[in-house]
Amino acid sequence: MIKILIIEDDNAIRENTSELLELEGYSTLTASNGKIGLEKIKRHLPDLILCDLRMPEMDGFTVLKNLGQCTDMKRIPLIFFSAKSEKIDIKIGMDAGAEAYLVKPFEFEELLASIEKCLNNKKEV
Template identity: 50%
Template sequence: MHKILIVEDTLPIREEIFDILTMEGYAVFQAENGEIGFKMALKEKPDLIISDILMPEMNGFEMFEKLNKNKKTKSIPLIFLSAKGEKRDIRIGMNLGAEDYLRKPVNIDDLVSVIKNKIQ
């Protein structure tokens, strides 16, 4: 069973993605900010991380940079899911090495399709 970590500070969004991915057969873990997400990635070693960008404690870009500097987590693919949709933000995310960058509100079928494409 593939493991996915959702790093999202907005509880309703996090829970909706959790429920859908659980129904799709994934083992899903949740974190409400980048600091907790980083620690959880070290502990759970997910197959994929879905992360918001604008979060308290540590934002998604900072978390991804930290993940990329750690031997245990640098190979974990990450998809940014954010309301920040300007070209500059997308470019920053992709330049950091993100697998994809999806804008909120996201079509759930599109999200599931991207996930399946990245980890199967």
Template identity: 45%
Template structure:
């Protein structure tokens, strides 16, 4: 059972995403801002992270930069889920190393497909023998 960290400052949205994930048999944990999300990601080592961009204390771009700079969290699949739909924002997120960028409003199918795709890719990479 995969563990997914949801970093979202809007409590209603965060709780709805967590509820959706738990209904799909994921273990879901939530953080109310970017700083708390970084701490939780380092403590929990989740299988995947869903993160808003616009948050107090540390925005989603900062969260991704921080997590990518540490070996333990550098390869965790990371999905932005945000209202920031501009191409510039999307490009910035992908250049920082995001694995996907979904915009609000989103459908249940959109988020579940993105999660399934990222977890499948992670599983393939983990199974692939290293070339030494």
């Protein structure tokens, strides 16, 4: 079963996303900030990470930077999601190494399409 880690400080978004993904057949893990998320990444090596950009303790950019420093973790695709919707914000997120960038609020179908695309790209590598 494909394992997805959701790193999001908003409890409602985190739990709703987790429940919806589980209904789609994914296994999910959750973390309320980047620091906890990084610990879970190291422990569980998920197949994909969904990560908010702005969080307390450790932001999404720092999570992504840490992924790149470890051989086991740097191949894990990461999707950023954020309320920051300016083109420059999206460009910065993608240039940092994210596989996709979703603007909140997003449609669940949009999230599913991004997940499938990332997982398919991962299989091709």
